[in-house]
Amino acid sequence: xxxxxxxxxxxxxxxxxxxxxxxxxxxxxxxxxxxxxxxxxxxxxxxxxxxxxxxxxxxxxxxxxxxxxxxxxxxxxxxxxxxxxxxxxxxxxxxxxxxxxxxxxxxxxxxxxxxxxxxxxxxxxxxxxxxxxxxxxxxxxxxxxxxxxxxxxxxxxxxxxxxxxxxxxxxxxxxxxxxxxxxxxxxxxxxxxxxxxxxxxxxxxxxxxxxxxxxxxxxxxxxxxxxxxxxxxxxxxxxxxxxxxxxxxxxxxxxxxxxxxxxxxxxxxxxxxxxxxxxxxxxxxxxxxxxxxxxxxxxxxxxxxxxxxxxxxxxxxxxxxxxxxxxxxxxxxxxxxxxxxxxxxx
DNA sequence: AACGCGGGGTC
DNA sequence: GACCCAGCGTT
Numbered sequence: 001x002x003x004x005x006x007x008x009x010x011x012x013x014x015x016x017x018x019x020x021x022x023x024x025x026x027x028x029x030x031x032x033x034x035x036x037x038x039x040x041x042x043x044x045x046x047x048x049x050x051x052x053x054x055x056x057x058x059x060x061x062x063x064x065x066x067x068x069x070x071x072x073x074x075x076x077x078x079x080x081x082x083x084x085x086x087x088x089x090x091x092x093x094x095x096x097x098x099x100x101x102x103x104x105x106x107x108x109x110x111x112x113x114x115x116x117x118x119x120x121x122x123x124x125x126x127x128x129x130x131x132x133x134x135x136x137x138x139x140x141x142x143x144x145x146x147x148x149x150x151x152x153x154x155x156x157x158x159x160x161x162x163x164x165x166x167x168x169x170x171x172x173x174x175x176x177x178x179x180x181x182x183x184x185x186x187x188x189x190x191x192x193x194x195x196x197x198x199x200x201x202x203x204x205x206x207x208x209x210x211x212x213x214x215x216x217x218x219x220x221x222x223x224x225x226x227x228x229x230x231x232x233x234x235x236x237x238x239x240x241x242x243x244x245x246x247x248x249x250x251x252x253x254x255x256x257x258x259x260x261x262x263x264x265x266x267x268x269x270x271x272x273x274x275x276x277x278x279x280x281x282x283x284x285x286x287x288x289x290x291x292x293x294x295x296x297x298x299x300x301x302x303x304x305x306x307x308x309x310x311x312x313x314x315x316x317x318x319x320x321x322x323x324x325x326x327x328x329x330x331x332x333x334x335x336x337x338x339x340x341x342x343x344x345x346x
Numbered sequence: 347a348a349c350g351c352g353g354g355g356t357c
Numbered sequence: 358g359a360c361c362c363a364g365c366g367t368t
Binding site: 154 | 349356357
Binding site for chain 3: 032033037038039040041078080084112113114115116117120132134135136137181184185190191218220248
């Protein structure tokens with residue numbers, strides 16, 4: 001048996017039973033694929049369930065407002081996925097007469113859909129013979145065939161794409177794509193792969209050369225920068241001020257509190273500035289130690305300052321504590337608010 | 347071609 | 358800490 005037949009045989013016995021595999025509904029498959037971009041199945045599954053519950057049809061998603069979509073996405077990260085998902089739903093519903101495109105070349109035109117996601121939808125929903133190439137596929141192919149090219153380099157992607165397109169089952173492209181990803185997620189793991197029981201251990205290049213720890217090759221250098229975020233709880237009785245982020249920065253379109261970002265953790269200067277800005281208020285730092293929150297490229301140091309004010313400014317968006325839960329926040333902010341104000345809801 | 351974008355899990 | 362996860366859009 002060749003690689004493809006062995007893999008399909010393995011899949012038949014070991015496949016995971018995942019909710020989006022019990023449908024050929026392109027909308028549901030698309031939804032699952034967007035949610036799962038750079039996201040583990042265990043983390044994404046509850047969000048998938050919530051989305052199909054709240055937006056059972058593509059029309060429901062297309063006609064929702066963006067804030068509602070973001071609220072449902074709260075905590076999942078990479079929020080542009082939610083905004084692009086919503087934009088693409090509107091495109092399909094309003095511009096394409098509610099017909100989901102059925103070919104890879106058309107699917108990939110939609111916002112938020114790249115080569116991986118287009119291949120996934122085209123094969124799973126429409127049985128098109130086009131191979132998915134994701135982190136799992138890089139790993140399985142690099143190890144089995146001994147491919148040393150750096151997967152972080154864009155042009156090397158075609159090596160893997162072409163190989164996968166040769167290997168894919170022409171009869172069951174959807175099963176092959178599921179199979180190779182399941183295999184990468186269950187056997188050919190990033191660290192400590194299960195080689196001793198692997199069906200390919202007699203002819204896997206990486207295993208035979210004892211190179212599973214260096215394959216696939218991936219040289220990605222990312223620099224982490226520190227940011228110091230000081231949030232103001234501007235409070236009058238049961239109302240506080242919130243605002244929506246807009247700039248090209250993290251957490252676009254999500255809500256937060258009035259923010260003072262400083263180049264370093266200079267508490268004295270911040271207190272001086274706040275005292276000048278709120279001369280008649282008591283300013284209380286409510287985070288004993290700054291909250292540390294790590295993003296992929298940033299280390300955040302977050303503090304909250306409670307300030308009772310006499311009146312809200314006309315340009316400020318005030319919200320009752322009872323309504324705070326209606327807005328989408330970065331999860332680190334929401335967790336703080338929930339705890340600080342003893343809120344129950346999501 | 348390189349970088350920015352979240353949050354959580356694993357080792 | 359470092360790395361990874363059903364990647365994509367922007368520059």
